[in-house]
Structure formats: structure tokens, C-alpha cells
Amino acid sequence: MTEISKKSRNFSMWQIILASISILTIFVYFMFYPPLPRPPEIGRHLPSNFSEGENVFQERVKNHFPAQSNEEDMVYELKNQGFTVNIDTKEAYFSKSSFPCKLQWRIHWLAESGLITSVGASYGGICL
Numbered sequence: 001m002t003e004i005s006k007k008s009r010n011f012s013m014w015q016i017i018l019a020s021i022s023i024l025t026i027f028v029y030f031m032f033y034p035p036l037p038r039p040p041e042i043g044r045h046l047p048s049n050f051s052e053g054e055n056v057f058q059e060r061v062k063n064h065f066p067a068q069s070n071e072e073d074m075v076y077e078l079k080n081q082g083f084t085v086n087i088d089t090k091e092a093y094f095s096k097s098s099f100p101c102k103l104q105w106r107i108h109w110l111a112e113s114g115l116i117t118s119v120g121a122s123y124g125g126i127c128l
Contacts, residue, residue, distance in 0.1 A: 037082055037094075037096060038082070039082075039094070039096055039103070039105070040078075040081035040082050040083060040094050040105060041081050042057075042060055042061065042064060042081060042105075043057055043060075043094065043105040043123065046123060050123065050124045050125060053123050053124075054121075054122055054123040054124060057105065057121050057122075057123040058120065058121045058122075058123075060121075061107055061119055061120070061121035062119055062120075062121075065107075065109070065116055065119045066116075066119075067115075067116055067117055067118060067119075068115050068116065068117075069115065069116045070114060070115065070116075071109070071111040071114050071115060071116055072114060074109070074116060074119075075087060075092075078092045078107065081094075082094055083105070083107065089108075090108060090109050090110065090111065091106065091107070091108045092106070092107040092108075093105070093106050093107075094106075099128075100127050100128040101125040101126065101127040101128075102125060102126045102127075103123075103124075103125040104122075104123070104124055104125060104126075105121070105122075105123050106121065106122045106123075107119065107120070107121045108120050108121075
């Protein structure tokens, strides 16, 4: 084997090793920090402490959907933000797995004649 073909072969081996390491690094990154689904707009950028985050989330929800708001409009907006809405139980739910936690946003409400009478929310996670 000539000197050039040995160098070429070694260079190709290093390219394969570097490409493999890059692919593995990207895979591990997306396993721990999946980009999708994005958290709902109303639930983004909450404090990392679940208790504090829940207080902030509850306040946002109550301010955004005050009593006497139209229930149908709220349901439409929650669905557009990615929540799974159960109109029968008057609950909306969104979860996102992001190692090492599974984060959960929940909104529940009461309504009469199509108008919200009260709304509540919870935020938290289950972590390893």
C-alpha cells in the first residue's frame, strides 16, 4: 500500500469517527431536551421551582380567563395553544417530557350559560 493511500485511509477513518461522535452528541441532546411540543404560551417561562411556577401559572390563567369570559373562546384558545381539552369535565391538559422531568400544565373551570364562573390551574412535574 502506498503512503498516500494509507494517509487517505486514516483520514477517512477519522472522518467516520468524528461524524459518529457528532451524531451521537446530537441524539443525546435531543433525547434530554426535545424541542417539540413547545409548552403552551400561557405556561412558558415559569420559575423552575414547581411551587413558585404553579403560583405564577395560576395567576396568569385567572388574569387571562377572568370570570364572565366566554367559555367557547377559552376552549378555542387553549386548543390552539396545544392543550387537550375535555369540555365534559371542563379540564385542559398539556404535558411535555424533558429529561429528567415530565412537566404538566392543567386548567379546570366552571361555567354557566357559556360564561366562566371560576377557573383554576396547576403546574408541576414528575422528576427522576
